[in-house]
Amino acid sequence: MLWRRVGWTLFVVLLIAGGIGLYGAWRVLWRPNVEPSPFGPAYLYIRTGGTYQDVLDSLERHELLLEPATFAWLAEHKGYPAQVRPGRYLLESNLGNAALLEKLMQGQQDTVEFVLDAFKYKPQLARQMQRQLEADSTQLRRLLNQQATLQRQYRVDTTTVLTLFIPGRYRFVWNTSAQQFLDSMAAHHRRFWSAERQRRADSLRLSPTQVHVLASIVQRETAKPEDKPVIAGVYLNRLRRGMRLQADPTLLWAIGNFGVKRVLNKDKLVDSPYNTYKQKGLPPGPITSANRQSLDAVLKPAQHDYLFFCARAGGSGYSDFAASYAEHKKNARKYQRWLDSLKIKR
Template identity: 75%
Template sequence: MTETSPSARLRWWVVLTLLGVGLVLGLAGSYAWWRVWRKPNVVASPLGPAYLYIRTGSSFATVLDTLRRQELLHEPATFAWLARRRGYPAQIRPGRYRLDFGLGNDALLDKLLRGEQDTVDFQLNAFKYKPQLVRQIARQLEADSTTLRQLLQDNKWLQRQYQLDTTTVLTLFLPGPYRLVWNTSAQQFMDSAAATHRQFWTAQRRQQADSLGLSPTQVHVLASIVQRETAMPQDKPIIAGVYLNRLRRHMRLQADPTLLWAIGNFGVKRVLNKDKLVDSPYNTYKHAGLPPGPITSTNRQSLDAVLRPAAHQYLFFCARPDRSGYSDFAETFAEHKKNARRYQHTLDSLKIMR
């Protein structure tokens, strides 16, 4: 049996050593690649997915600072290294990005580079004044509040863009659900509201407005009064019918909610005679016809109540004394006075003076 020579044994030792070193280096390299490219790097949150907000004009340093400050990544350094390698600093796209737990750097960069941001679903609530609209939008979107305020006050621009003015611009906004990307600008938000407005005003609804002798803007104005008068769906078409009957007979609307708009206090529970003397085009006790603009943003239910009013001969209505939210209706002023006295007695018994 031939014995292995010392030189052969050395050669085998060298080969095995090199193979071992290569294997170790290969495993180390594979781990390093996996750690940078594929290892889950997004931090788990007990509240669900986290969100990265990148404002318009943000630098790469700002993005990294946000990731570090909000502790969204386990290893921000590996993300930064790969981001530079993939050219992300020159391709930053603003938006609201959902960071699901388990996402690795490569997959996260794919999302950021493609601009795959999540949309923002929010409910636009009814509002009475423009600052209330601006605050709602500023809480939901990146849209600059100063720019939005300026657009809402720019008569020439509003006329050119939407055929509205600073008084009627509230008719553009329909309360309800909206879905927009977070980095929507002020003008883009208004354009989106205008598109929703156009979708609502179908050919059928325009025909209904025409049959009443009203423009869509006038329907919004009247619907805003109906909306402030009652929250009861059953009463809305009846109240709309009352006001339309008064308009046809050239009677003043004498709508209390327009007085509250004029005096700037919607918290008043009891309208006084002195309120009816306020000098304002919104004082429908003094001025005939519709006020110049809406007194609140109007929802679809109120608009459709005006477009499909109840047919009747009522000219008056008053809140019921049981404070149920419903109204008592009357064809004559004498009947109305009786209803009004019952309601006033209820306010007196509750010591509601204002």
């Protein structure tokens, strides 16, 4: 009958329309819309103060989406242009527009594994930070030179502030500011100084800052884990006896040349608080950022009677130790002859 045919036709039309509508909804809301990358995870970076247009431009410029138009349509309907939040966002390839927008609107960032390498100078630290985070290196350098603030908030000064930064791996959100970076590293520093480590420092009659300074010297002396506690013990023995440290790394800091292989007598005349050939005690600040291994070598030094050491001939990286100056001179002559054989004059 005619009414049945009309009914079936209407049913088919509605079914098709419904299917098209469901497909459209799936395509806009749930269909994976992130462009798969053969080069590893894809990330969207939104700088502090970034606008909705900046987000669209970044998505298009880096070709992160399969269909930017569907993302833009849904973003506007959900009110995202007024809710842009900065950060570094991991874009998994299975993300549809709805899930992606939820992540962006809630600020569900992926954290950054921040690798802090050993450094000797403040600008080197600032450059490391800016390479890995949004934070402004100029602002960090300014903070590291605010004497009154450093003393009040962190109990360090512009010379010892580098003791707050212990090389290693940390987690940060990408849009961390310079102030937040400094605060976080200071918090990690406080956690490192457990009650047990503080007790060990007290037993050595050293403050945490002094431990960092001595550890920085030990770290510049050797990369060999076995030698670190022994070298720490040498310097502690010299400090107890009121002897000058006569540490070559502090002298290289004073003359501004860490590439020297052979220290000359004229180098020892430089007028600097870091010249431990002339000055007694520890220098005023660290000569590099000491890592945990070097710090613990100072806190758990080897017990011995050595007062001298020098690099071992042959370039192994190990040191020869001596309890007497006469024995030390023999070791030093071996090392000097080895340098001569290589025609190294400096």
